[in-house]
Structure formats: structure tokens, C-alpha cells
Amino acid sequence: MISTSHLLYWVLFPPLIGAFFNGVFSRHLSRRVVHWVGVGMPFISLLAVLTAVLRLTGMGHDASVTATLFPWITVGTLHIDFSLFLDPLSSVMTLVITFVGSFIHLYSMGYMEEDPGYARYFSHLNLFLFSMLLLVLGRSLPLLFIGWEGVGLCSYLLIGFWFDDTTKAKAGKKAFIVNRIGDFGFLLAMFLLAFVMKGDLSFPGIKAAVLAPGSYFHAHLGFVTLVTLLLFVGATGKSAQIPLYIWLPDAMAGPTPVSALIHAATMVTAGVYMIARLNFLYILSPTTMAVVAGIGALTALYAATIGIAQNDIKKVLAYSTISQLGYMFLAVGVGAFGAGVFHLMTHAFFKATLFLGAGAVIHAMHGEQNIWEMGGLRKHMPITNFAFLSATLAISGVPLFSGFFSKDDILYQAFTHRIVVNGHQVLPAWLFQLYWALGLIAAIITAFYMFRLYFVAFTGSLRSKTAHPHEVNWSMATTLIVLGTGSIVMGYVGMPIEKLNVFEHFLDPVFEASAPFIHSTGNPTTMWSLMGASVTAAGIGILLAWLMYAGAWRNFPQAFTTKCKHLYSLVFHKYYVDEIYGALVVRPLMWTRDVLHQVVDKGIIDNIFVNGSARFVDLVGRGIRIVANGDVQAYVAAFLLGALALILIIF
Amino acid sequence: MGVPLSYYIGLAVVLFTIGAIGVATRRNMLVVLMSLEIMMNSVNLVFISFARFRGDVGAHGIVFVVIAVAAAEVAVGLAIAIQIFKHNRSVNVDEADKLKY
Numbered sequence: 201m202i203s204t205s206h207l208l209y210w211v212l213f214p215p216l217i218g219a220f221f222n223g224v225f226s227r228h229l230s231r232r233v234v235h236w237v238g239v240g241m242p243f244i245s246l247l248a249v250l251t252a253v254l255r256l257t258g259m260g261h262d263a264s265v266t267a268t269l270f271p272w273i274t275v276g277t278l279h280i281d282f283s284l285f286l287d288p289l290s291s292v293m294t295l296v297i298t299f300v301g302s303f304i305h306l307y308s309m310g311y312m313e314e315d316p317g318y319a320r321y322f323s324h325l326n327l328f329l330f331s332m333l334l335l336v337l338g339r340s341l342p343l344l345f346i347g348w349e350g351v352g353l354c355s356y357l358l359i360g361f362w363f364d365d366t367t368k369a370k371a372g373k374k375a376f377i378v379n380r381i382g383d384f385g386f387l388l389a390m391f392l393l394a395f396v397m398k399g400d401l402s403f404p405g406i407k408a409a410v411l412a413p414g415s416y417f418h419a420h421l422g423f424v425t426l427v428t429l430l431l432f433v434g435a436t437g438k439s440a441q442i443p444l445y446i447w448l449p450d451a452m453a454g455p456t457p458v459s460a461l462i463h464a465a466t467m468v469t470a471g472v473y474m475i476a477r478l479n480f481l482y483i484l485s486p487t488t489m490a491v492v493a494g495i496g497a498l499t500a501l502y503a504a505t506i507g508i509a510q511n512d513i514k515k516v517l518a519y520s521t522i523s524q525l526g527y528m529f530l531a532v533g534v535g536a537f538g539a540g541v542f543h544l545m546t547h548a549f550f551k552a553t554l555f556l557g558a559g560a561v562i563h564a565m566h567g568e569q570n571i572w573e574m575g576g577l578r579k580h581m582p583i584t585n586f587a588f589l590s591a592t593l594a595i596s597g598v599p600l601f602s603g604f605f606s607k608d609d610i611l612y613q614a615f616t617h618r619i620v621v622n623g624h625q626v627l628p629a630w631l632f633q634l635y636w637a638l639g640l641i642a643a644i645i646t647a648f649y650m651f652r653l654y655f656v657a658f659t660g661s662l663r664s665k666t667a668h669p670h671e672v673n674w675s676m677a678t679t680l681i682v683l684g685t686g687s688i689v690m691g692y693v694g695m696p697i698e699k700l701n702v703f704e705h706f707l708d709p710v711f712e713a714s715a716p717f718i719h720s721t722g723n724p725t726t727m728w729s730l731m732g733a734s735v736t737a738a739g740i741g742i743l744l745a746w747l748m749y750a751g752a753w754r755n756f757p758q759a760f761t762t763k764c765k766h767l768y769s770l771v772f773h774k775y776y777v778d779e780i781y782g783a784l785v786v787r788p789l790m791w792t793r794d795v796l797h798q799v800v801d802k803g804i805i806d807n808i809f810v811n812g813s814a815r816f817v818d819l820v821g822r823g824i825r826i827v828a829n830g831d832v833q834a835y836v837a838a839f840l841l842g843a844l845a846l847i848l849i850i851f
Numbered sequence: 852m853g854v855p856l857s858y859y860i861g862l863a864v865v866l867f868t869i870g871a872i873g874v875a876t877r878r879n880m881l882v883v884l885m886s887l888e889i890m891m892n893s894v895n896l897v898f899i900s901f902a903r904f905r906g907d908v909g910a911h912g913i914v915f916v917v918i919a920v921a922a923a924e925v926a927v928g929l930a931i932a933i934q935i936f937k938h939n940r941s942v943n944v945d946e947a948d949k950l951k952y
Contacts, residue, residue, distance in 0.1 A: 829948065830947075830948030831944075831948060832944055832947070833874065833876070833945075836871075840875065
């Protein structure tokens with residue numbers, strides 16, 4: 201019988217072992233060994249997580265498990281243990297990561313079958329899983345940060361997996377650099393916290409310090425705002441929010457299962473997890489909360505509009521990921537932490553399904569990603585169609601599918617929540633209603649572009665003359681069925697009925713510190729009418745998509761793009777944000793680089809310091825050579841004169 | 852009383868000066884080596900004189916070491932002189948400046 205705290209090691213380390221094994225011995229292993237290890241390890245983690253979480257639920261309210269491996273850093277008062285921590289929030293996260301992650305590994309067996317980098321692929325995928333688990337299991341901010349950087353590194357490795365293609369290698373670099381910009385904010389926030397916390401950066405420690413009577417945090421709200429906003433900068437990088445979302449669409453250069461694992465189900469949710477984890481800190485600063493929710497709502501809407509005009513199946517899904525992450529930030533920003541994590545979980549299922557479905561389609565179409573080359577895939581690929589359709593229904597918010605429950609929960613709480621400090625409502629009500637309205641419009645657009653994608657790719661008849669679509673093999677099919685079913689049923693754990701909402705009750709202990717700051721103005725009437733609004737939004741979106749891409753208004757999209765050419769091209773080119781960043785950020789940086797290179801490096805360092813010191817020594821040598829002419833007797837004369845001088849000085 | 856200490860020291864100073872000037876001014880390498888020997892022996896004389904006048908035999912040890920070193924130095928010095936003569940066909944120290952670069 202393994203104790204529960206030791207079980208955490210069984211959760212965390214199998215993927216690391218798998219990564220090491222496949223990474224080191226890659227050249228000497230057969231494919232069979234590679235995938236037995238590469239796929240087996242995540243499943244061991246999954247089993248361990250299931251056991252650990254079952255035991256945790258048996259421990260009663262407010263229980264948590266801590267496992268300390270070793271003291272990691274001890275400098276003065278700064279003391280950081282390498283310790284893992286399982287509470288309801290990390291339970292949910294580890295369950296999602298290992299469950300979705302394991303099945304994506306299984307799927308990869310089929311998808312990467314013919315790739316020469318098979319072992320390297322599984323090694324990186326395992327390493328990614330390890331980093332993500334460390335991120336959510338870490339008991340302190342620095343440990344979370346290792347995982348945070350680890351997933352960044354793995355995403356770089358996996359996006360640039362086919363690195364002999366320069367654009368793909370560049371996409372990997374872009375993801376890494378943009379993430380680094382965010383991480384800079386995260387680091388600064390961590391340093392600031394370390395000063396105030398006197399070196400204790402563990403989550404329970406920070407929580408205790410925040411809740412303590414007369415705590416520093418309550419007295420210095422400006423400091424809290426600064427720290428939380430800096431942490432949020434990190435989150436915008438990792439979770440692809442405005443303004444640092446630009447890496448995610450390019451990240452589609454990686455193999456499709458990677459997109460499903462990293463850029464949909466797990467890594468990008470790190471920011472949401474971090475805010476949910478530090479909810480007691482975020483809730484103290486209404487400014488930060490308003491910013492987080494605002495950025496979230498804007499991103500949800502903004503990315504959704506770009507999704508309309510994309511023709512690459514993976515690009516559509518990429519923008520929909522950004523948009524759905526926006527919903528999660530909207531949720532945590534209005535204090536609906538439980539709803540945010542709930543959407544994180546349902547999204548992990550349906551977005552992984554969508555990506556894996558897209559992967560199956562791309563596989564079947566021999567690498568073709570343009571949806572206008574597809575069509576009628578429903579007939580050719582029934583299993584993929586089942587999974588893709590259920591996930592599309594879920595993301596669109598059609599009732600009784602998982603996405604409906606979570607998205608509706610977010611919109612409801614956005615509309616009804618108020619943030620209250622010392623009995624005063626600190627943010628105006630219209631702000632919350634504005635966020636709700638943005639979210640609702642985004643919901644219409646989401647339903648529209650997702651069904652546009654579905655109708656174009658899966659209904660009608662095949663447009664490509666060269667492709668011969670076929671159904672996928674067993675490993676991919678199993679995954680699609682499991683995750684597709686998940687996209688339907690996962691919502692039922694969090695139904696909007698007080699007694700049946702198991703999910704948010706389970707999470708309650710984590711968020712109880714922030715509960716006093718949140719006041720809900722909701723009642724059953726508002727709930728049902730808002731739900732009606734959400735359902736109508738989804739209905740409008742789907743209906744429009746059906747009319748334009750499968751029904752009577754078939755000519756409308758064509759007519760629209762010719763008539764409003766500029767608007768179309770603005771959206772099609774993603775509002776030229778990449779170009780604007782290029783001109784405003786990248787170009788000045790390049791210019792600075794040139795100046796530094798030519799003036800500072802070549803001019804000052806090379807010329808003055810490096811070559812200059814050599815030249816100085818050379819000059820001195822030339823001067824001294826005149827004296828050192830090899831005449832021993834002159835030396836002796838000088839020596840004697842010197843000795844004489846010394847004697848005269850001494851006496 | 853015998854000869855006072857200052858006489859011995861005076862002789863040593865004279866010998867040392869002769870040796871030093873010889874080393875610094877003479878061109879013949881053999882003469883330079885001989886001048887070196889004079890300087891060394893003047894120092895030995897100082898040691899011995901002080902040992903005698905203070906009734907302390909410690910300095911005798913130093914003198915023996917100096918004599919031993921001087922013997923070794925002469926052996927090496929003469930060997931070098933022979934080599935330089937083979938190379939330059941002269942033992943003029945002015946011409947023995949090839950090692951400076």
C-alpha cells in the first residue's frame with residue numbers, strides 16, 4: 201500500500217522517466233518499445249492520480265496532501281522546499297492533464313506512425329506532461345515557475361519538431377520568445393512577493409499571510425495590484441491573451457496531437473490555474489480583477505472574429521482556443537473561479553477532441569489543411585465525424601453538451617457578480633454587464649465559425665480531386681471516441697442546480713478565502729433568462745452558419761467578401777497585428793541590436809577593451825625593449841645603481 | 852689586540868667594489884666571471900670577520916654554502932662561456948645578446 205503522499209511521486213515521475221528513457225536511448229529502440237514506454241508512463245500517472253484523488257475525496261472537506269521531496273533552496277530566510285501539493289484544484293488539473301494527455305499519447309501512436317523522429321517525439325511529449333504536472337502539483341510559486349518554464353521549453357521543442365522546415369522552426373522560436381516576455385512579469389512579481397513574504401513563497405504560506413489580521417497585503421493594495429498585474433502579464437503570455445496571444449496561431453506548425461495537448465488542453469490553461477490558485481490575492485485588488493476580466497472578454501470576442509475568416513482548419517481552432525481562454529479569464533476576473541476552472545476542464549475535452557479530429561482529417565487528406573479542399577467527410581470518416589460534431593456542439597454552447605454548462609455558468613456569473621470590499625461595491629454594475637454582453641456576442645460568433653468549419657469540411661461533397669479520405673486506425677479512433685464522449689458528458693458534473701453541482705462544491709475549499717468579497721445578485725429568474733439568451737446566441741450562430749454554408753444563403757459569403765473587401769482583408773490578415781508588432785517591437789529591437797553590435801560590441805568592447813588592452817601591452821613592450829637590449833653588463837650596472845640607491849634611502 | 856674589525860670590512864668593501872666594477876665594465880666573459888668570484892669572496896670575508904669578532908660559528912655554515920654554490924656557478928658559467936665561444940668565436944659579452952628576442 202503506497203501512502204497518499206508517495207502516490208504524488210507516482211503521478212509526477214513516470215513521464216519524466218519516460219522522457220529520459222526515450223530521449224537517451226532513442227537510437228537503439230524499436231518503435232514498439234518507444235510507444236510502450238512513451239504511452240505507458242502517462243497511463244501510470246493517470247492511475248496514480250485517480251487513486252490519489254479518490255483517497256483525497258475520502259478525507260473530507262478542506263483536505264490536502266503534501267509530499268516534500270527535499271529542501272531545494274535555503275538562503276538566509278528564503279526557504280523553498282521541493283514539495284508537491286494535492287488539493288481539490290490541483291486534483292482537477294492533474295485529472296484533466298493525465299486523462300486528456302494519456303489519450304493524446306495513445307492517439308499519437310497512430311498519427312506519428314511513419315515519422316522518423318518517433319522516439320524524440322514521445323520523449324518531448326512525456327517531458328511536457330511532466331512539466332505540466334509539476335506546474336499544477338508544485339506547492340510554491342518557484343516550483344510552479346519551473347513547470348511554467350518547462351512547458352514553455354517543451355512547446356518550443358514540439359512546435360519546432362519538424363525543424364528542418366524554417367517556418368516551423370521560426371514558429372517555435374516565436375512561441376518561446378513571446379512566452380519569455382510574459383515570464384519576465386511573472387519573475388518580477390515573484391521577487392516582489394519574496395521580499396514581503398520574507399522568503400516563504402508556498403501557496404499555503406501566502407494564503408496565511410494574506411488572511412492574517414493586519415496583514416501587509418490589506419494595508420498595501422497598490423502593491424497587491426502591482427504583483428497581481430505582473431503575474432497576469434505572465435498569464436497573458438502563457439495563456440495567449442491580448443496582447444501576447446500572437447504565438448498561439450503560429451504554434452499550429454507542430455504536429456497536430458501537440459496542438460491538442462499543449463495549445464488546447466493543458467499548457468495554455470496554466471494562466472487560469474495560476475489565478476485560480478492565487479484567488480485570495482487577486483480578489484484583494486478590484487483593479488486587477490477588472491483588468492483580467494476585461495482582457496478576457498475582449499480576447500474572447502476579438503479572437504472569435506478572426507476565426508470567421510480563416511481557411512486553415514487548425515488556424516480556426518487556434519483562434520477558437522484563444523477565444524475560449526478569454527472566457528476563462530473573464531470568469532476568474534469576475535470572481536467566478538469555480539466556473540473558470542470548470543470551463544477549463546470542459547474545454548480541455550472538447551478542444552482536444554476538435555484538434556484530434558482535425559488531425560484525423562489532415563491525416564486522411566494527406567496533409568491538406570485548407571477546409572475548402574475538404575467536404576463531405578461525414579460519409580468517409582464516421583467516427584471522426586461523431587467526435588468532431590459533439591465537440592463542435594459543445595464549444596458552441598448547445599444545451600446538454602459540456603460547453604453549454606460551463607460557458608453559461610461563466611456568463612451568468614459575469615452578469616450577476618459584484619465585488620464587495622468592506623461592504624462597499626467597488627466596481628460599477630455596468631462593467632459586469634458589459635463583460636457579459638461581450639461574452640454573449642463572442643458566443644454567437646463562436647457558434648457561427650465552428651459550424652462554418654463543420655459544414656464546409658464535413659458536409660456536402662469532397663472538393664479535392666486528389667485526396668482519398670479514409671477512417672483512422674484503432675489508436676486514433678479509441679481516443680476520438682473517448683474524448684468525444686467526454687465532450688458530451690463532462691458538463692454534467694457541474695450542472696447549474698445547487699445540489700447537483702458536484703464540481704464547484706468540490707472546489708469550494710480552495711476559493712473560500714475569496715468568497716466574502718463576491719456578492720451575487722442572481723436569482724432563479726435571472727438564471728433562466730440568461731440561459732435563454734445563451735441558447736438563443738448559440739442558435740443564431742448555428743442557423744447563420746447553416747444558411748450561409750449549407751443552406752439558402754450560399755452565395756452570401758462570396759458576395760460579402762467582394763463587397764466589403766477591406767473589412768474582409770482586415771479580418772483575414774488578423775487585423776495586421778503581427779505586422780504592427782513587427783513594426784513597433786521587432787524592428788526597433790533589430791535596430792537596437794545593430795547599434796549594439798556595431799557601436800558597443802565592435803566599437804567599444806572589441807576595439808577599446810579587447811584589442812585596446814593588447815595594443816597597450818604591445819606598446820609598453822616596445823618601450824621596454826629599448827632598455828632590455830641583452831647587454832648583461834648594463835643590467836648589472838643598473839642593478840648596482842639600484843642597490844646603491846636603496847642603501848642611500850635606508851640610511 | 853689583533854687587527855680591528857673595520858680593517859676587515861674595509862678590505863671587503865674594496866674587494867667588492869673592484870669585483871662590481873669588473874663585472875660591469877670588462878668585456879671578456881672570463882674576466883667577468885673572475886670579478887664575480889672576487890665579489891663573492893669579499894662577502895665571505897665579511898661573514899667570517901663578523902663570526903670571529905662575535906664568537907659565533909653560524910656564519911661559517913653560510914660561507915661553506917656560498918663556496919659550494921660558487922663552485923657550481925663556475926662550472927655552469929664556464930660551460931656557457933665555452934658554448935658562446937663555439938658559437939661566436941669570441942668571449943666578448945657585448946656580442947652575446949642573441950637571446951633577447
